[in-house]
Amino acid sequence: MKYSAQVEKKLKKFKTQKLVLRPTPISRLEQISAQLGVPDLFIKREDLTGLAFGGNKSRKLEYIMQDVIDSQSDVVITWGSVQSNWCLQTAAAARKFGIKxxxxxxxxxxxxxxMDGNLLLDFILDSDIRIMDAKKGQVVKAEEVEALLEVVQNQVVEWGHKPYIIPIGGSMVGGSMKKPLGAVAYVDVYLELRRQMESLNKKADWIVLASGSGGTQAGLAAGARLCGDDTKVAGISVSEDxxxxxxxxxxISEDVMTCLDLKTDLSEEDILVFDDYIGAGYGTLDKNVTEAIKMMAVHEGIFMDPIYTGKAVAALLDxxxxxxxxxxxTVLILHTGGTPVLFPYKKGIEKFLTKS
Ligand SMILES: Cc1ncc(COP(=O)(O)O)c(C=O)c1O
Structure with missing residues (x-):
């Protein structure tokens, strides 16, 4: 049996809830390819998943919501930054199944x-929103929110409800999640993009994406290795060294393979992380990112967010x-969504794009 068929068979054992319009399209970036002299430059539109303005988190939530439903929980608790795409997607997915x-x-x-961007959308979804101050330029870690999670969890139990805690980004084991379900979803996406590239008679040498909690990259890297491909998965770190x-x-990749009951060795080359593009820290905008956002819009009519894919494409150019x-x-950019975050960044974008 071909490696990919074996991986597919293992994935089929997971029950999921449907949230994504698949396959998300892949298209050639015609104008940018010509400008850069890179003929085989493609984009996979994970920003078009169909749930709450789209993004990579919809994929993860197909697996995670199944686990929430199986656990008979009626409240989900998660955390992120104030404009978190993850939190928006979680709120939308939860609401779809009548979960608070x-x-x-x-x-x-x-x-x-x-009250703009994702926060506005969280509000429309009637989420229970609790905003807290935090250290700037860094993603909040699980250890930092542990005490707070316990308080909220106890409160939910006192209300007579059953909480399910999903770790930030839905990538790693933690909270109520006993398997790296979000990352498993991206093994499935790897198979999907591999089939799409095959139908174009192409094989990606590189997949370039923004990496935050690491689950998307971990799943893609596991998928590539399990299929025996030499595709390099380059994660552009948005916050970590x-x-x-x-x-x-x-x-996370190793946990994914254990969870699929498959095994292959991962070399150092298999987990490629570039931390040279973080700039002044998580969530900070700079000129290169703003110009990459403009370039993609002007030449391809595609909008990117300032925290993730904007950063990944600025890095790709470099x-x-x-x-x-x-x-x-042959390069495939993974557009992981998050475009509502363009709006709360309006002043910064205007500043960088206004010619003096
Ligand atoms: C739009 C967007 N792209 C990429 C990422 C990174 O995904 P991961 O957390 O799986 O590394 C995130 C995570 O929050 C995101 O919101």
Whole structure:
């Protein structure tokens, strides 16, 4: 049996809830390809998943919501930054199954106009929103929110409800989640994109994406190795240093393989993390990112968010410039969504794009 068929068979053993319109499209970036002299530059539109303005988190939630439903919980609790795409997607998915979302939102960066972007959408979803101050420029870690989660969890139990805690990003084991379900979803996405590229008679040399909690990258990397492909999965870190983060991603990948009951060795090359593009910290906007956002909009009519895919594409341009990614390579950008976050960043975007 081909490796990919074996992986597919293992994935079929997982029950899921349907949230995603699949396959999300892949298209060639015609104008940007011509400009950069990289003929085989493609984008996979995970921003078009169909749930709450789309994004990679819809994929993860197909697996996670099944676990929430199986556990007979009626409240989900999760956390993220104040404009978190993860929290928005979780709230929307929960509402679809009649489950109440509680969102702990940390102000890890400053944005203007609080009731804007994802926060506005969280509010429309009638989420129980709790906003807290936090250290700027860093993603809040599980250890930091543990005490708070316990308080909220006890409160939910006192109300007579059953809570399910989902760790930030839905990537790793933790809270009520006993398997790295979000990352498992991205093994499935790897198979999907592999089939799509095959139908174009292409094979990706590189998949480039933004990496936050690492689950998306971990799932794709596990998928590529389990299929026996040499596709490089390049994670552009939005907050963490390469050393510690690549270890975390490796652990998630290994947990994914254990969970699929499949095994292959991961070399250092298999978990590629670039931390040179974090800039002034998580959630901070800079000129390169803003210009990448403009370039994608002006030449392809595609909008990217300022925290994740905008950063990944700014990084890709630099990796091509430095010949780390060669012009004759086949490159697939994974657009992971999050576009509502463009709006609360309006002042910064205007500042960087206004010619003086
Ligand atoms: C829009 C967007 N892209 C990418 C990511 C990164 O995904 P992961 O947390 O799986 O690394 C996130 C995570 O929050 C996100 O919201």
């Amino acid at each position: 979302p509680i969102l702990l939102l940390f102000q890890t960066y400053e944005t203007e106009g609080i 390469t050393k510690g983060f690549s270890q975390e991603i490796r652990e 990796l091509i410039k430095k010949s780390i990614i060669k012009k004759d390579h």
